[in-house]
Amino acid sequence: MGFDYYVAATISFVVSASSNYLWNRAWTFRDQRGHFGLQGLRFFVVSTMAWAANIGFLSLLIAFGLGEIVAQAVAIVCVTPVNFIGNKLWSFRT
Numbered sequence: 186m187g188f189d190y191y192v193a194a195t196i197s198f199v200v201s202a203s204s205n206y207l208w209n210r211a212w213t214f215r216d217q218r219g220h221f222g223l224q225g226l227r228f229f230v231v232s233t234m235a236w237a238a239n240i241g242f243l244s245l246l247i248a249f250g251l252g253e254i255v256a257q258a259v260a261i262v263c264v265t266p267v268n269f270i271g272n273k274l275w276s277f278r279t
Contacts, residue, residue, distance in 0.1 A: 190253045194240060202232040214277035227276035235268035 188196070206228045210218060218224070239260045246256035 190243065190247070190257070191240065194236070194243060194257065198232070198236040198239075202229065202236075205232070209272060209277065214273070217277040217279045219277070219279065224276055228272060231268060231271035231276050234271065235264050238267065239264045 206225055209228070210221075210224065239257075242260035242263050243253075243256050246259055247253060251259070
């Protein structure tokens with residue numbers, strides 16, 4: 186769509202964080218439901234940290250000459266496990 190890769194990564198973060206919270210609450214961590222707002226806030230904090238790490242990896246990989254799409258794919262693979270663990274241990278803890 187011609188967006189700068191920072192803008193595209195930020196837009197994808199907002200969309201994915203919103204849908205991920207709802208799906209994780211409804212499916213992945215359905216047995217660990219707590220207060221909707223508190224879990225949502227924790228999820229947003231973890232997601233924001235993952236987004237910042239993603240932007241860091243993305244910038245570094247692009248600086249090393251990787252294409253934007255490939256760099257984003259690699260950054261997602263690197264950040265996803267940390268994001269999941271953060272949500273499991275903090276956002277959705279019982």
